């Protein structure tokens with residue numbers, strides 16, 4: 001029997017992860033085992049699940065995160081493919097329980113699938129989100145092609161340059177991603193340095209771009225985090241299509257952008 005059986009909220013949260021994993025694959029953002037997903041599912045957990053025997057002994061997180069003690073997360077499995085997760089989420093990911101020390105976890109279901117290599121960085125962000133009282137429950141790392149391509153241009157890596165450019169490509173970007181785009185300088189994938197730099201910027205942005213690698217986004221649920229990246233990458237695609245037609249896109253005027261800002265009463269994402 002699956003841990004999801006008779007737990008419709010948990011089942012729905014995992015089904016949404018599977019749906020998003022399918023989109024990531026279809027969009028070409030998830031080659032091989034590329035990308036990671038973690039979702040805080042603590043709200044979907046009942047007493048039976050709290051008392052359920054773990055499938056593993058305690059495993060170290062690698063850092064101490066007091067605010068996530070006792071929380072539960074669905075995590076994509078390390079080395080697993082998004083396209084497989086889309087069809088079989090509980091074979092390509094698992095649900096973990098953080099132990100009271102905030103330094104270790106156990107896997108509770110359905111199989112002892114080892115969580116993502118980026119677990120410490122994802123959990124550091126969840127720890128921050130809980131600590132700050134945020135409503136955000138999901139973290140998504142993926143490889144959106146056009147945004148990564150743009151991050152190979154030094155000029156785009158200046159603070160808020162790329163975010164402003166993307167806002168000006170199509171009104172919806174500003175409307176739906178009003179906090180803009182943070183830029184994290186290149187760091188080794190899975191490194192503590194990358195995690196720390198991401199944590200620093202995710203205080204101000206819902207989406208950050210890891211130079212020459214991918215994006216890291218947070219949201220109320222995984223669909224929300226995906227939407228944020230999708231909105232930015234649509235704008236990046238429009239920019240690159242215009243460039244490939246041989247011209248620099250004009251971009252919306254400041255006046256047009258202010259109008260959007262005014263009508264949509266931005267910013268209205270964040271916090272709590």
Ligand code: 2HA
Pocket residue numbers: 033034035036079116117118141189190
């Ligand atoms: O887990 O994308 O950056 C696969 C990755 C790591």
Ligand code: ZN
Pocket residue numbers: 034035141142143189213214
């Ligand atoms: Zn990656």
